[in-house]
Amino acid sequence: MTVSGQSAPVLSSTTRWGAAAPLAVAVALQEKLARDLAEQSLQRLADAGSRFAALAGLLPDQARRAARIADDTARTHGPEALVSQPLLGLPVTVKEGLRVAGAPWMMGAYRHRERIADADGTVVQRLRSAGAVIAGVGSMAEMALWPETVNRITGRARHPLDPSRTPGGSSGGDAALVAAGAVTVAVGTDGGGSVRIPAAYCGLYAHKPTAGLVPLTGHVPLDRGPDTAAAPLARFFAPGPMCREAADLWPLLSVMAGPDGIHPRLEAPLPSDLPRPTPAQLQGCTVFVLPAPSITGSEQTDPAQIAAVERAASHLQSAGARLQTVRTDLLNGAFWIWMGTLRCAADVTMEQLVGDGCRLPLLRQTLRHLTGRGAHTTAALLLAWSARLDPTGPRLWRRWRDRGLDLSAELGDMLAGPALLLCPPVPGPAPHHGHAFRHPFNIGATAVFNVLGNPATIAPVLLGPEGLPRAVQIVASPGADHLAVSAALALARTEIFPQDRTVR
Numbered sequence: 001m002t003v004s005g006q007s008a009p010v011l012s013s014t015t016r017w018g019a020a021a022p023l024a025v026a027v028a029l030q031e032k033l034a035r036d037l038a039e040q041s042l043q044r045l046a047d048a049g050s051r052f053a054a055l056a057g058l059l060p061d062q063a064r065r066a067a068r069i070a071d072d073t074a075r076t077h078g079p080e081a082l083v084s085q086p087l088l089g090l091p092v093t094v095k096e097g098l099r100v101a102g103a104p105w106m107m108g109a110y111r112h113r114e115r116i117a118d119a120d121g122t123v124v125q126r127l128r129s130a131g132a133v134i135a136g137v138g139s140m141a142e143m144a145l146w147p148e149t150v151n152r153i154t155g156r157a158r159h160p161l162d163p164s165r166t167p168g169g170s171s172g173g174d175a176a177l178v179a180a181g182a183v184t185v186a187v188g189t190d191g192g193g194s195v196r197i198p199a200a201y202c203g204l205y206a207h208k209p210t211a212g213l214v215p216l217t218g219h220v221p222l223d224r225g226p227d228t229a230a231a232p233l234a235r236f237f238a239p240g241p242m243c244r245e246a247a248d249l250w251p252l253l254s255v256m257a258g259p260d261g262i263h264p265r266l267e268a269p270l271p272s273d274l275p276r277p278t279p280a281q282l283q284g285c286t287v288f289v290l291p292a293p294s295i296t297g298s299e300q301t302d303p304a305q306i307a308a309v310e311r312a313a314s315h316l317q318s319a320g321a322r323l324q325t326v327r328t329d330l331l332n333g334a335f336w337i338w339m340g341t342l343r344c345a346a347d348v349t350m351e352q353l354v355g356d357g358c359r360l361p362l363l364r365q366t367l368r369h370l371t372g373r374g375a376h377t378t379a380a381l382l383l384a385w386s387a388r389l390d391p392t393g394p395r396l397w398r399r400w401r402d403r404g405l406d407l408s409a410e411l412g413d414m415l416a417g418p419a420l421l422l423c424p425p426v427p428g429p430a431p432h433h434g435h436a437f438r439h440p441f442n443i444g445a446t447a448v449f450n451v452l453g454n455p456a457t458i459a460p461v462l463l464g465p466e467g468l469p470r471a472v473q474i475v476a477s478p479g480a481d482h483l484a485v486s487a488a489l490a491l492a493r494t495e496i497f498p499q500d501r502t503v504r
Contacts, residue, residue: 019245020090020185020252024131027070027089028079034070034089038063038133041091044182045136052163053155054176056096056139057104063091063135070131085131086251092127093178095171095188096137097144098239099218100124103134107220108142108151108170109356110375121218122260123187123239130255138186139173143220143353146379147197147436147443149173156433159201161468165430168198175202175242185248187256189219191237192338193425193446196473199242199458201430203469203497205488206242207249208446210478211453213270214239214256215263221346221353226262230353232346235264236450246459246492249485250277268479277482279490283320285483286419289313293423294328297335297441302428304464312461312472312491313422319490326414326421333403334444340400341451349387354380362388379436408452415454415477420487422472425458429468449475457484460497469497 026032042060049055070089073081081088094100097107099121106112120128127134139154141147149157149172157172159165160180167176171188175198178186188195190208199206216222216237221230241252254271275281291309292301317323343349351360354376366381368374374381415421425446436442449456457474464470472491476484491497 018184020087020243020248023184024082024086024088024090025079028074028082030074034067034074034133035064037089037091038067038135041135041183044180045093045177048160048177048180048182049136052158052160052167052176052180054139054157054167054173054180055136056106056154056173057137059100059103059134059136062102063133066128066133070133073131081131087127087255088131089133090131090185091133091135091183093136093138093174093183093186094124094127094134095140095174097140097219098124098187098189099223100134100137103137106153107144107223108140108153110152111356113153122215122263123256124218126255127187135183136177138171138177138188141170141172142377142380144170144189144191144194145350145353145383146170146377147193148379148433150377150379152375152377159430162430165432165468166201166435168201168430170194171242172198175199175204178202178204178242178244184245185241185243185252187239187241187252189216189237189239190450192450193443195240195242196425196446196456196458197443200425200471201469203460203471204242204244204458205246205249205460205492206240206458207253207481207485208240208449208456209238209253209257210268210455210481211235211238212264213268213481214253215260217260217262222263228357230346230348230357233342233348236342236345238450246485246488249457249488250482253481271481274482277486277489279319279486279493281483281486282316282490285321286324286417287313287316287321288324288326288414288419288421290326290328290330290421290423292328293331293445295331295334295441295444298444299427299439299442301424302464304462305424305426305428305470308461308470309422309424309472311496312459315491315494315496316422316487331423331445331448333400334448335441336400337404337407338444338447338451340397341404343397344401351384351387354384360384382437404448404451407448411452411454412477415475415480418480418483420483421475423475425471425473429464429466429470445473453478455481455484457488459488459491461491462496463498
């Protein structure tokens, strides 16, 4: 396939960047100049952003200024700078909702289309302090509430390997930018799979941290501080990294983690308190394998996705893990557990989330939408209407929340080993645009772990018959982020996933 009459470039070893850590080392040793990396990244972001509707804002002035500072730091301190700035000179993007000072801060919402952030969110502050060069902000689904990235400002994000398909959501813009080779790492947020689903679709590594480990401050529902009606939902959301290389997950997580006094956090160990992830940690670890979970409302897992889980399990066994099967209905009510827990956690509905805390004039907005003048996406309006017309009473939501507590206890016993759960993050490959309207429950296998608090890592495994990635989700017990990342490192070492893919 071609774009605008041009042949499709290939992200080969000569055109893509490698892991982030060696790039930062090269900057510190002055083998590479941060300003050169920044210029390359800005050019690639401009190209990929326009081709795939993946960019909400390019930040050339900020990036060049940060790159100059990184080069000055390297000249002054050399490799010693990496102790406090492990991301020195590294170009990154972040989801626009994470609040980057001087950048669009719209939450994918048309009513905020002119809004520019006046301060950094917590994670952005920490990335800058670690030496990262923030070169742009990625597009996102409206209010981060849909598994496809589309909004009324930047449009519909497209998958770099097949633009007729979605890169996922709600952090799909940043995933598309990494997959297209514009940057080597990005940071999104995950409230139901919003980092993991795009990573799985785009062939990237990603990690959703243990609940509360990484502050969400700056992003909805903590965009207005900790005292709003929606703020209690923040404990189910987590910023997380998306990378082309598994080796970048832990350094990024280490930079972002830790309390900020605003985001509610569980008593989980910080990365600095945990063993550094290595494939050797798989020795003696039990891996529970669930290739084709039965999840109410979800599509059946496709054969290539099943093969991905089985192949990953085999490689983890070769790394020293013990495999054990698990019943197929373990995650049966996953979507409803997620929804019930959210509904019971805060006195706020999907309509209020779409409406920024307000009740929407839904009929008027829907009529405007049908005439092409609406302020909301179809997905956002459907979510708002579903909340307005919801016949489900509090008793049923509490029942699903309690089912989640039972599942959490069962998983707690299962994963206490040390142990991991290996399962599909999604039923199949990146779907064609609009697929989520027909199959909204496909997010169940990722969403349930947001409300249970477990860390979960995504690792790409193979390409399906249509040439699109299949990945596995590696779930650990809360606080055992290092073990899930260790499994991803073990899979990366086998080189079972091809790194050279054609961007269309």
